[in-house]
Amino acid sequence: MNAVLLGATRGMGRALARLLVARGDALCLLGRDPAELERSARDLQVRGALAAPPPAFPCDLARPETFAPALDAAAESLGRLDVVVVTAADFAVQTVLESDPDRARALATVDFANTVGFCEHARQILLSAGGGTLCVFSSVAGDRARSSVVLYGAAKAGLSAYLEGLDHRYHRQGLRTVCVKPGFVRTGMTAGLDPPPFAGDPDRVARRVARAIDRGRPVVYAPAVWRWVMLVVRHLPRAVMRLR
């Protein structure tokens, strides 16, 4: 299959791209930093034993004007798009965002409004070709609001709701949405935090997500145990959530 990835230079996106290239999928990378894109493309070239690095185009979630050109270039270079994956996002804990309103606005914009904007372009391209899969990384933080990640969680909650709505609206027309809800995964994004129990590794998340993409599963928790963890957390009384 042909897959475009936004955010494959690091973390879970990097792991997923490696898995896909190793099994023979054709990839195209989108990202904000040309130097990072080039290094990741060369990594994928070696891992996939490709004659040339996968194509890469600039696309910055903070700059909506880059979305359409990037996705068009990707579609043109791959010929046809089967899957669009978005792992890119910004992250910061609430204490940081409360002391920096500009950063807070930027995070809300990137993680919700602009991610949705990017997905709208992707949706149109996929639907105009008869369908395809839109796989977007949200978070368990969107399942239940938590005092340590209020804004990030709110943005992810909005994103999860958007993806569910897309599924309801366009499933019959051939659009498959996969909303990935990672629990805590050891990547650069979480490197400053102490890992809780059930922390996951990017490679295992990638295997789970690839299977969800292949099967068109609308929601996937990764690592899997977080589905049950969140079932409990969603039902915790408000008084308990206020404790921290």
Place this chain on the structure above:
Amino acid sequence: MRSDAATVAGWGRVSAPGREVRSDDLVRLTDGAVLSRGLGRSYGDSSLPPPAVREVAGTALADRVLAFDPATGRLRAEAGLSLHALTGMLLPRGWFVPVTPGTAFVTLGGMVAADVHGKNHHVDGCFGAHVEALRLRVADGRIVDCTPERDGDLFRATVGGMGLTGHILEVAFRMQRVPSAWIESESVRAAGIDVLLAELERSSAAWPFTVAWADGVAGGARLGRGIVHRGRWAEPGEAPAGAPAPPRPVRVPCDLPGRTLNRTTVGLFNAALYRRHGRSGRREVQSPYRFFYPLDRLADWNRLYGRRGLTQHQCVLPPERGPAAVRDLLELLARRRACVCLCVIKNCGNEGAGTLSFPRRGTSVAIDLPIDDGTQALVDALNERVIDLGGRIYLAKDAFTRAEHFRAMEPRLDCWTAVRRRWDPELRLRSAQSVRILGDPA
């Protein structure tokens, strides 16, 4: 969300207060950092921050391959790439690293910083001999590309320099073509240390990979009895098609009580191992994972040693005094009734270019010891003997050697220090080990 009581530990579980900060961006991560660490497979305190510093830069997320030329085997990668990942990627295509240590859970940066050696040291030298270029972040913040020719002093001081001359960001080296993905191996039993060493020497004349396991607790006539393992890459006709899958490691679920490993239990285990091998030689085609990394099949095997952990004492003894030197060391261990849980003997080839690299021509003896109240005195005694015998120790395994002992073993230290000081006059880059052994400021 950060706990204040965090500690960082080496493989032997010796720890220091502080935490490992990981990032996939080594350029940003190493800016201002005093030490990098890879997968923490050095046994002692080489990868731990000095006492006054609470953070060490963890490289393991920086694992991209930046170039690989299937015509020449030249490879360039970020320093956090693990040997395990690299082998999984390139062994099926007929390539293997030119030198591998006894575990695959190490990073390229760690392999360079310790200038690791393997079972083929007698023919292929250390890993550093196959490295063509390094990209470093040096103490003043600059990023320097060095090779044996360009800033060669820095290159040679970094190979085996235990991370003290610069943060390794990228490593370029040559992979080796292998005729198959399997190892043709043989093993023979030896009833005592003299036969074992003779057999090891004889094997090394004909085989690229050799190593000996010795029973470290058997005494008397059985002193140093053991098994010599030798191997070479199998030719395509001798081997199964395709490459073996890496084994799924079995986890040790919890720390065993501290006294589980003692001279009695280890003695029983060793005797069983020795007897099971049988008198006659064994031959088999086996997976390189089993041949090179027998301990990797048990993840977290350091937990077998309990909470206090273990240390390894590895020294190399020069050839002048012959097998008597090795016997001497084993007798000292027997006399002190040391609990030698593992004893690995290997004959080394010539010294390489690394200014402070461990191996030199002679015999390397590595012993694993559970840490207890007597460990310091035992290591002191071993080191005094090593000094008498004209040998030296391997920093990547060490947690107990005293500064004065190290100095007595290392006439090369001044030369290495001169280069280090030229690139880092204020000694910004340092580790718990360099404070202990080199007297760096805490």
